[in-house]
Amino acid sequence: MNRTKCNTSKMAKTPEFNNETEISADVYRLITNEDKPPDIKYGKENSWVAGVQMFVSFLLAGFGMVAASLLLDVVQHWQVFEQVSEVYILVPALLGLKGNLEMTLASRLSTHAHLGHLETSLNSLVVGNLCLIQCQAILVGFLAAMAAVAMGWIPKGQFDIHHAMLLCASSVLTASFASFVLGLIMIGVIVVSKKLNINPDNIATPIAASLGDLTTLALLSWIASLLYKSIGTSVVLPSIIIIAGAMLVPLCGYIAWKNNFTKQALDEGWVPVVSAMVISSAGGLILDYTVSNYKGIAVFQLVINGIGGNMAAVHASRLSTLLHTGQKEGAVIGNTTKLLLLMVIPGQLIFIYTIGYLKAGHTSLTPIFILIYMSAALLQVFLLLTISHYIVIWMWKLGLDPDNSAIPYLTALGDLLGTALLGIAFHILYAIGDKDSDLGD
Numbered sequence: 001m002n003r004t005k006c007n008t009s010k011m012a013k014t015p016e017f018n019n020e021t022e023i024s025a026d027v028y029r030l031i032t033n034e035d036k037p038p039d040i041k042y043g044k045e046n047s048w049v050a051g052v053q054m055f056v057s058f059l060l061a062g063f064g065m066v067a068a069s070l071l072l073d074v075v076q077h078w079q080v081f082e083q084v085s086e087v088y089i090l091v092p093a094l095l096g097l098k099g100n101l102e103m104t105l106a107s108r109l110s111t112h113a114h115l116g117h118l119e120t121s122l123n124s125l126v127v128g129n130l131c132l133i134q135c136q137a138i139l140v141g142f143l144a145a146m147a148a149v150a151m152g153w154i155p156k157g158q159f160d161i162h163h164a165m166l167l168c169a170s171s172v173l174t175a176s177f178a179s180f181v182l183g184l185i186m187i188g189v190i191v192v193s194k195k196l197n198i199n200p201d202n203i204a205t206p207i208a209a210s211l212g213d214l215t216t217l218a219l220l221s222w223i224a225s226l227l228y229k230s231i232g233t234s235v236v237l238p239s240i241i242i243i244a245g246a247m248l249v250p251l252c253g254y255i256a257w258k259n260n261f262t263k264q265a266l267d268e269g270w271v272p273v274v275s276a277m278v279i280s281s282a283g284g285l286i287l288d289y290t291v292s293n294y295k296g297i298a299v300f301q302l303v304i305n306g307i308g309g310n311m312a313a314v315h316a317s318r319l320s321t322l323l324h325t326g327q328k329e330g331a332v333i334g335n336t337t338k339l340l341l342l343m344v345i346p347g348q349l350i351f352i353y354t355i356g357y358l359k360a361g362h363t364s365l366t367p368i369f370i371l372i373y374m375s376a377a378l379l380q381v382f383l384l385l386t387i388s389h390y391i392v393i394w395m396w397k398l399g400l401d402p403d404n405s406a407i408p409y410l411t412a413l414g415d416l417l418g419t420a421l422l423g424i425a426f427h428i429l430y431a432i433g434d435k436d437s438d439l440g441d
Contacts, residue, residue, distance in 0.1 A: 047335055047339065050199065050202055050336075050339065051339050051342075051343075053198060053199060053202040053203055054202045054203070054206075054314060054339065054340070054343065055343055055347070056203075057202060057203035057206045057207060058206050058307070058310060058311075058343060058347050059347070059350065060206070060207065060210070061206035061207055061209060061210035061306070061310055062210070062303070062306070062307060062347055062350065062351045063210075063351075063354070064207075064210030064211060064213065064214050065209075065210050065213055065214075065302050065303050065306035065307070065351070066303060066351050066354055066355060067214050068210070068213040068214040068217050068302050068306075069298070069299045069300070069301070069302040069303050069355065070299065070355070070358065071214065071217055071218060071221070072091070072217060072298050072299065072301075072302060073298055073299040075217070075221040076088075076291070076298055078221065078225055079225070079228065080166075080221075080224045080225050080228040081221075083228070084163050084166060084167070084224075084228065085152060085288065086148045086149060086151070086152035086163060086167055087148075087167070087170075087220075087224060088284065088287060088288045088291060089147070089148040089151050089152055089284035089285065089287075089288055090144060090145060090148040090167055090170075090171060090220070090284070091217065091220070091284065091287070092280050092283045092284040092287055092301075092305070092415050092419065093144040093147060093148060093277055093280045093283075093284050094141060094144050094171055094174065094175065094216060094220060095212070095213050095216055095217060095280075095302075097137070097140050097141065097144055097175065097273065097276070097277055097280070098137070098175065098178055098179065098182070098212040098213075098215075098216040099208070099209045099212045099213065099306075099309065099411050100272075100273055100276055100407060100408040100411055100412070101133045101136055101137055101179055101183075101212075101273070102133070102179075102182050102183070102186050102208035102209070102211070102212045103205045103208045103209055103212075103313045103317075103407045103411065104265075104269070104403065104404060104407050104408065105129055105133055105183060105186050105187075105208070106186050106189070106190065106200070106204035106205045106207075106208040106317070107201075107204070107205060107313070107316070107317040107320060107402075107403040107407055108129070108265065108403045108404065109125065109129070109186070109187065109190040109200070109204070110190060110200040110201045110204050110205075110317055110321060111317075111320060111321050111324050111403055112125060112261075113190055113193075113194045113200050114201075114321050114324070114325060115324070115325070117261075118190070118191060118194060121261070122191070124259060124260070124261055125187075125261050126187055127255065127259065128255070128256055128259030128260075128261045128262035129183065129187070129261070129262055130180065130183045130184070130187075131252040131253075131255040131256040131259070131262070132252070132256040132259075132262040132265055132266055132269075133179045133183050134176060134179055134180060134183075134248065134252040135248075135249055135252040135253040135256055135266070136179075136269060136270075136273055137175035137176055137178070137179035138172055138175060138176050138245045138246075138248055138249050138252075139249055140175070140273050140274060140277055141171040141172045141174065141175030141176070141245075142168060142171065142172055142242070142245070143274065143277055144171055144175075144277050145164075145167040145168040145170070145171035145172070146168070147277065147278070148167055148171075148284070149163070149164045149167055149168075151284070151285055161235070162235065165235045165238040165239070165242075166224065166227050166228060166238060167224075168238065168242055169223075169227055169237070169238035169239075169241040169242055170220055170223045170224040170227055171220070172241060172242055172245040173219075173223055173241050173245070174216060174219045174220045174223055175216075176245055176248065177219060178212070178215050178216045178219055181215065182208070182211055182212055182215060185211060186204065186207075186208050186211075189203070189204055189207055189208075190204055201314065201317045201318045201321050202314065202318070204317070205310060205313035205314050205317050205407070206310040206313070206314060209306055209309060209310050209313065209411070210306065210310075213302060213306060253266065264401060264404070265401070265403075265404045268400055268401060268404045268405055269404050269405070269408075271405075272404070272405045272406075272407075272408040272409055273408050275408070275409065275412070276408035276409060276411065276412035277412070278412075279409075279412035279413060279415070279416050280412045280415045280416070282416055283305075283412075283415040283416040283418075283419040283420070286416075286419045286420055286423055287301060287419050289423070290419070290422070290423040290426065294423070294426040294427070294430065297422060297423070297426050299355055300352070300355070300373070300422060301418070301419060301422055303348070303351050303352070303355070304348075304373075304376065304377055304380065304418040304421075304422050305414055305415045305418035305419060307344070307347060307348065307351070307377070307381070308377070308380045308381050308384050308414040308417065308418050309384075309410065309411040309414035309415065309418075311340045311343070311344075311381050311384065311385065312381075312384040312385060312387070312388045312407075312410040312411065312413075312414055313407050313410060313411060314336075314340065315336055315337065315340060315384075315385050315388045315389070316388045316391075316392050316402060316406045316407055316410055317403070317407070318336055319336075319388070319389065319392045319393075319402070320392055320396075320401075320402040320403050320406065323392070323396050323402070324403075332386060332389045332390075337385045337389070340381065340385060341378070341381060341382065341385070344374075344377055344378055344381050345374060345377075345378070348373070348374060348377050349370075349374075352365060352370070352373065353365065368429070368432070369429060372425045372428055372429060373422075373425055375425075376418075376421040376422055376424065376425040377421075379421060380414070380417045380418050380421050383417060384410060384413060384414055384417065387410065387413060388406070388410050391406050391409060391410070392406050
């Protein structure tokens with residue numbers, strides 16, 4: 001999504017990838033009111049319609065994150081997680097990376113849907129964006145693994161080449177395969193939502209995040225376990241995986257660079273994604289500490305981080321669309337912010353009671369636990385939404401496209417804030433004596 005008028009003009013005059021017909025200037029004009037989703041057809045969006053769409057998408061996404069949390073609660077006892085502790089550091093960084101890629105894709109395509117580009121240039125959008133996220137996923141997956149190796153090596157003072165190869169190969173293969181599958185799914189979600197007259201800004205990013213968490217965690221656990229079986233005996237298979245990933249990067253990068261819809265994203269997207277990886281890796285250090293000291297925290301970590309990141313991503317996506325369509329931004333505590341804050345308590349209650357019903361959390365849902373947990377969740381979301389407003393406006397004024405740059409920072413901050421606040425919450429619970437572990441055993 002090109003940000004400035006001059007860039008739009010250039011794109012209108014440049015031949016599209018794959019010998020498609022030349023994009024005319026009309027393609028980049030706003031679509032007519034009759035073709036817009038019903039909740040944005042008029043000057044003021046219907047808060048009830050927007051609220052229902054967002055809450056339903058949060059519920060669907062939340063149950064996906066609950067499933068991912070339950071999966072983490074199971075796989076944390078697998079041999080590879082117990083013997084290679086750096087995998088814990090890799091989990092939030094890689095999950096944050098994948099969430100960033102799919103959510104920025106969803107945000108970009110949501111804006112394209114509002115501008116009418118899906119009807120005129122769908123093939124070019126699909127090819128360019130799939131190659132873009134493939135290139136980004138492999139590179140930052142490798143960097144996430146390197147960060148996990150370094151952060152695990154520095155405190156211990158020991159470097160294990162087999163552990164390092166395991167982490168790199170697992171991360172690269174997981175990121176590559178998951179980015180391709182999830183990219184296709186997200187394109188489908190945007191197209192279907194447009195056909196059903198649903199505002200994609202309200203539903204796309206939460207679905208992207210939840211599917212990304214569950215799929216990526218499952219793939220990472222499975223691939224790491226398979227590679228762990230050969231650890232200490234051979235580095236051939238991990239080496240082949242890493243080399244194959246390295247060969248894909250320039251190929252996919254070239255295709256994305258030649259594509260009019262993704263050239264700017266390829267140029268702008270690296271600093272936010274890499275910065276987000278660093279921030280999320282810091283969250284991984286906190287998670288590694290809290291999992292070792294507070295039994296039962298792992299299952300809640302993905303839920304609080306995921307919901308906070310989803311809400312910030314929806315907020316940023318909607319605000320970015322407002323700016324792209326020539327509308328003015330509202331107040332910091334506007335209708336969207338109020339709607340999202342109202343969803344925190346009922347949403348979190350549904351998810352944590354689902355965890356409690358499934359007896360997966362190793363922690364009783366006592367009134368004091370719920371009070372402290374909800375306080376942490378509300379504080380996290382309030383801080384994220386406030387940051388989201390200012391960071392999107394700041395990027396827009398700098399000439400950057402918020403669709404490409406805002407969400408990675410917000411989801412990474414969501415990981416960091418959520419993990420830190422959840423750790424503080426469990427520390428308070430342990431300090432006051434509420435540290436039972438009667439669930440899930």
